[in-house]
Amino acid sequence: MPHAVADLRSLSRAGVDALVARLGEKPYRARQIFRWLHQKGAATLDEMSDLPAALRARIAAEIPLSALERAEERRSADGTIKWTWRTVDGKLIESVYMPETGRKTLCVSTQAGCAVGCTFCMTGTMGLSRNLTSGEIVDQVARANRRLLELGEGAPPRPLTNLVFMGMGEPLHNYDNVKAALEVLLSEDGPNFSNRHVTVSTAGIVPEMRRFGEETDVKLAVSLNATTDEVRNALMPLNRRWPLRDLLAACREFPMKKGRRITFEYVLLGGVNDSDEDAVRLSRLVKGIPAKVNLIPYNENPGLGFRAPEPGRVEAFRDRLVAANVTAVVRRNRGRDIAAACGQLAAEGGPGDPRRRGADRTQTLTGRGSAG
Numbered sequence: 001m002p003h004a005v006a007d008l009r010s011l012s013r014a015g016v017d018a019l020v021a022r023l024g025e026k027p028y029r030a031r032q033i034f035r036w037l038h039q040k041g042a043a044t045l046d047e048m049s050d051l052p053a054a055l056r057a058r059i060a061a062e063i064p065l066s067a068l069e070r071a072e073e074r075r076s077a078d079g080t081i082k083w084t085w086r087t088v089d090g091k092l093i094e095s096v097y098m099p100e101t102g103r104k105t106l107c108v109s110t111q112a113g114c115a116v117g118c119t120f121c122m123t124g125t126m127g128l129s130r131n132l133t134s135g136e137i138v139d140q141v142a143r144a145n146r147r148l149l150e151l152g153e154g155a156p157p158r159p160l161t162n163l164v165f166m167g168m169g170e171p172l173h174n175y176d177n178v179k180a181a182l183e184v185l186l187s188e189d190g191p192n193f194s195n196r197h198v199t200v201s202t203a204g205i206v207p208e209m210r211r212f213g214e215e216t217d218v219k220l221a222v223s224l225n226a227t228t229d230e231v232r233n234a235l236m237p238l239n240r241r242w243p244l245r246d247l248l249a250a251c252r253e254f255p256m257k258k259g260r261r262i263t264f265e266y267v268l269l270g271g272v273n274d275s276d277e278d279a280v281r282l283s284r285l286v287k288g289i290p291a292k293v294n295l296i297p298y299n300e301n302p303g304l305g306f307r308a309p310e311p312g313r314v315e316a317f318r319d320r321l322v323a324a325n326v327t328a329v330v331r332r333n334r335g336r337d338i339a340a341a342c343g344q345l346a347a348e349g350g351p352g353d354p355r356r357r358g359a360d361r362t363q364t365l366t367g368r369g370s371a372g
């Protein structure tokens with residue numbers, strides 16, 4: 001897979017330290033640069049007004065600095081905002097802002113497209129274009145914060161309080177860049193998010209889950225979406241490789257921080273995985289795992305062949321879980337009118353946009369209704 005060129009925004013703090021040392025500059029310059037990039041979201045070196053022009057020129061000669069370009073902004077009646085960003089090489093990716101009382105969350109993408117191919121997900125129809133660099137992952141947060149301040153949403157220095165890695169892509173398929181991005185996002189000289197306010201979601205890349213738990217301290221979500229291998233194979237082809245038994249074993253063995261729980265995402269697809277029997281099986285599957293189940297009524301994407309649950313089914317499913325002592329909440333669908341809801345991300349007009357292939361589809365974007 002082609003790797004995007006090294007970019008100043010993708011450097012770790014140690015990488016910026018090394019760059020500054022190589023240029024023969026005083027160490028404090030590294031902190032200045034890092035803060036400009038990740039606290040203030042500087043799009044260019046010219047914005048770094050307290051760096052001498054000569055130093056900016058020498059940095060520019062060493063390493064490029066790019067920023068995501070806002071290609072589109074769509075605002076929902078419920079306050080949700082979906083941004084489509086264009087990368088320096090022309091890929092379209094998306095982030096979704098979801099304001100709620102007491103928290104402002106951004107759902108970020110980790111890949112342009114996705115290789116997992118979940119059959120209910122618009123992103124899954126795109127295939128994988130490439131991994132995002134850590135700079136492109138953290139820049140979604142910087143660009144969103146800046147834009148929110150412009151819109152008068154939230155307080156400086158950063159309106160966003162929470163992050164979920166549930167946009168386009170499977171984070172654990174882009175492990176190193178996701179890990180590097182997390183280090184920046186949690187760092188004091190960066191946006192300084194709390195690890196309790198950052199959740200990474202996986203479709204179930206079993207071999208990487210333990211490593212992820214050992215090497216990071218953010219929260220984990222797992223897209224489950226089925227209670228039998230037969231159904232999960234049909235919805236999430238990666239289940240053939242890592243079936244439910246292996247996935248649930250990885251969850252049981254996950255090196256969980258004290259007081260934490262795994263979130264299981266479960267997209268309810270009408271007539272596919274939303275029966276009472278499914279609810280009972282689900283409660284058995286997660287038994288013994290400190291867990292919470294998020295139930296997500298499916299957002300219909302014309303052409304994918306799935307439908308939303310019948311009225312009342314979602315509540316009945318939840319009640320079955322609760323009766324079996326499973327913590328379960330129904331996640332309100334957000335931004336449906338702008339195709340920002342789970343399973344709808346697929347950068348319109350981009351390579352994954354089915355309309356480019358002439359299909360009658362009006363919805364878009366991101367991933368993890370789902371999964372990854």
Ligand code: SF4
Nearest residue numbers: 114118121124367372
């Ligand atoms: S649901 Fe997530 S893992 Fe599955 S295809 Fe969509 S983006 Fe990829």
